[in-house]
Structure formats: structure tokens, C-alpha cells
């Protein structure tokens with residue numbers, strides 16, 4: 630989508646600190662990190678949020694979780710959190726599906 634920030638990042642129209650890329654997904658550091666490690670993994674296909682995952686497009690989600698597991702191993706993350714916010718009340722500010730990967734500090738549960 631032409632007016633989507635993360636589509637622009639994927640296409641290199643907005644700069645980002647790349648963590649990983651393949652045919653299906655792109656990972657980059659969050660611009661406002663909430664922990665010492667905080668990167669985002671997004672599908673290259675524009676999907677608005679978890680609420681728009683269907684049998685037709687869900688394959689990329691499993692792939693993204695494989696990528697997260699691989700990156701976590703490479704970065705030697707012993708403990709981490711994967712978060713996807715859906716909708717305004719949950720805190721979603723960019724309407725392109727993304728998974729936050731957070732690590733490197735103590736975290737509380739439940740989240741605020």
C-alpha cells in the first residue's frame with residue numbers, strides 16, 4: 630500500500646536498520662526501542678493486523694515465527710517476548726501486521 634509506513638520501509642523508501650530479510654518478511658530495529666533488544670518482523674505482503682489473517686495468507690505467519698526463533702538463537706536471546714498489537718485500544722499505531730521482539734530487561738505480566 631502506497632501510504633503505509635512499513636510498506637515504505639520494506640521498499641527502502643523510508644530508511645531502517647535492517648536485522649533480516651528474505652522473500653516473505655523483513656525485520657528491522659524499532660525506532661523507539663522499549664528494551665535493549667527491540668526489533669519488528671513484518672510480512673512483505675500488506676496485511677493490516679492479526680485480525681486480517683486468513684487461510685490464504687496465514688503461511689507467512691508461521692514463517693515469521695521460524696525467523697524469530699532463528700534470530701533469537703543467533704542473538705543468543707535467553708528470554709524474550711513477542712507481541713502483536715491489534716487495534717487502537719491495544720496500542721496498534723501502524724496498520725501493517727508486525728511482531729515486536731523484545732528482550733534484555735525484566736518484564737512485567739500482565740502488560741499495562
Ligand code: 5GP
Pocket residue numbers: 634643645646657658659660661662713714720721722723724
Ligand atoms: P505498534 O504501536 O503499531 O504496535 O508498533 C509500531 C512500532 O513501530 C512502534 O514501536 C514504533 O516505535 C515503530 N515505528 C514507528 N515509526 C517507525 C519508523 O519510521 N521506523 C521504525 N524503525 N520504527 C517505527
Ligand code: ZN
Pocket residue numbers: 630633634635636637674675676724725
Ligand atoms: Zn503496509
